[in-house]
Amino acid sequence: MRSVLLFFAVLIALTRASADVVELTSKNFDEVIAKDGITFIKFFTTWCGYCKKAAPEFANASDILKDVATLAEVDCDKERNICKRFEVNGYPKFLLFRKGVNISTFSGQRVASEMVDYVKVQMASDTNSVSSEEEFEKVKSENPRVCLIKTKSDETELAKLVNKLIPKYKATYRFVVINDEKVSPDDSMESITVYRKGDDKEVFDGNLSSEALSTFLDKAPVMFIGTLSPESIPFYSKLSHEKIGILLMGSETTDERIADLRLVAKKYRNKITVISFEGESNEVSKNIGLPEDTKYPAFVLTHDNTAYPHPTDIQANSSTIDAFMQKYLNGEVKPIQKSQPIPEEPTKDGLTILVGKTIDSYIKKGKNLMIFFNAPWCGHCNKLHPIYDEFAKSHGSDNLIISKIDGTANDFNRTMFNVNGFPTIYFIPAGSQEAMFYNGKRTVEDLAAFVKKHMKEPVEPKQEDLEGGDL
CATH class of the missing domain: 3.40.30.10 (Glutaredoxin)
Incomplete structure (x- = not known):
């Protein structure tokens, strides 16, 4: 009971x-x-x-x-x-x-x-009005992020702009207003400055518009060279669509070198957000596709699911990263193509294994092509593998290429294939350049029915097919 x-x-x-x-x-x-x-x-x-x-x-x-x-x-x-x-x-x-x-x-x-x-x-009140250096220091010591608005009065253009945005950022910053130029003298009048604990202050230098100030306030919670933590992840997630610089530290990276790198990150702050990882011991290097003999510290720029690596045969330093960032912004840097080795025998028992270096060539063949995007750690993928293998063995042919690709270890056209999770299956009819998303049941019969409906030419099943049925 x-x-x-x-x-x-x-x-x-x-x-x-x-x-x-x-x-x-x-x-x-x-x-x-x-x-x-x-x-x-x-x-x-x-x-x-x-x-x-x-x-x-x-x-x-x-x-x-x-x-x-x-x-x-x-x-x-x-x-x-x-x-x-x-x-x-x-x-x-x-x-x-x-x-x-x-x-x-x-x-x-x-x-x-x-x-x-x-x-x-x-x-709570939208802002704190501070009239002494002691008050300001106290506010900074009690809050992880302080946004200082130093202006003559509440009626200035700057004050009115900030007041419009305060509700949106109130949970992120403690907003402080100083009207006396003698308080916090290092900050000029009619300025907006964010103070972060453990990092230098950051001054807003954009034009006085809601868009420019919002962009600044979105980035300012994270340091010039930040790290992922439970506190910082929500802020970095808001910046995921922007250009991100990944600094992969070496085991012997000195504080002096980090300080120099921070100056470079600060210089390009408005265009690129930099985040650091322990390179030699982190899966990030592997996931990006850096070669095993990469010299650390290393640096990679990422945008739109594409990685642009700083030369990996030399250690990245403030000078080389500065030059590399400028070349990237000028469109002079080629992206890295992450790819597993090309299999010696890519097609076996009707199943073709694709990798980053070969997927485009198979798309260009102009044949009916089905692609199963998977991940090694994906439980649903592991359940689907034997079913998909059976489908490939019974229905794969010269005109119907049934394939798989590890979506975590190989780059592919993410505009053509919108892969947000695994497993994901796409089908491209012969002669087409548009991929069709498969959302049917994960059975041999349903896969076969889908292909029969959408392929451009009929495919005869193999003679050894015993269970797959006719298309």
């Missing part, structure tokens, strides 16, 4: 909703978010496992914040129009509103403590 009661207690804890969480519908949504103060909303679906885990945490946060903020939720199964309106494509999603306006998105861990801290930060 005790175990039964415990089971129900756990079940109730996992599914409970706080009485203070407001259920939003199309009838009351706009009315609720238009109220004064903060409204923190969870968008969820009933079938989402992450939503179920977050439910008790959100309820606890609601209990803690019941007297200071409104916590509400939208069931996207029922209120699809609301979720479409706010571009909710993944669940759960948490948006924060003030007086009817969505001012920020919560991206922290889905636990009550982080939700509460996040809401409290958004409720």
Whole structure:
């Protein structure tokens, strides 16, 4: 009996909703978010496992914040129009509103403590007005990131621009206003400066526009040469579409050399974001496709899933990286092609193994081509391999090339093949340059039916086919 009661207690804890969480519908949504103060909303679906885990945490946060903020939720199964309106494509999603306006998105861990801290930060005053050096030093010591706005008054063009963006970045920075030029004298009047703990300050030098300042504030949380950590990952994820410089440190890289490299990273900050890894002992080098005899420190620029390596036969230093970055920005650097060795016998039992150096040539053959993108660590891929091998053995022919490629060890045209996970299967009909995504069942029969429907010419199965059936 005790175990039964415990089971129900756990079940109730996992599914409970706080009485203070407001259920939003199309009838009351706009009315609720238009109220004064903060409204923190969870968008969820009933079938989402992450939503179920977050439910008790959100309820606890609601209990803690019941007297200071409104916590509400939208069931996207029922209120699809609301979720479409706010571009909710993944669940759960948490948006924060003030007086009817969505001012920020919560991206922290889905636990009550982080939700509460996040809401409290958004409720705090937008800026601190500081009138002495002592006050400013205290603020810097208490906050990991401080954004200093040094301006004559709240009515300047600079002040008005920053005030528009503060709600978006309030959870990232503590904003401080200084009107006295004698306080923090190293910072000039009408300037914006970000102070980071453990790193030099960074001064905004772009034009006074929302776009330019937003770009600066997106990058400024990370150091000139940053590292991945639980704290920095959310900031780097926002920069994943930009040009990234990867500095692969050697075991004997000195602090003096790192300081020189930091100056180069600072010089190109507006165009390239630099992040460092331990090169010789890190999988990053292998994943990028650097040769085994690479000299460290090494440096690689990446953009749009393409890597551009600094010469690997010499150690990278501040001078060579500076010159390399400039050549890259001038379009004078060729990308690296990551590829496994070309197999001596690429086709066996109807199955062709593709690698980075051969995939394009097979596409250009103009034959019907099916490609199974896989990863060595992928459990679903391992289940599919024997089925796909059987399909290849029974249906592969001169006119139907059935192939595989390790999507983690080989480069390929990511514009043609949108591979965001594994396994992924694409089919290119004979004579076409457009790849068709396969989303059918992973059986020999379904693969064969798909090929029969879309291939340009019929393919006769091999005589030794005993189980695959006719196309």
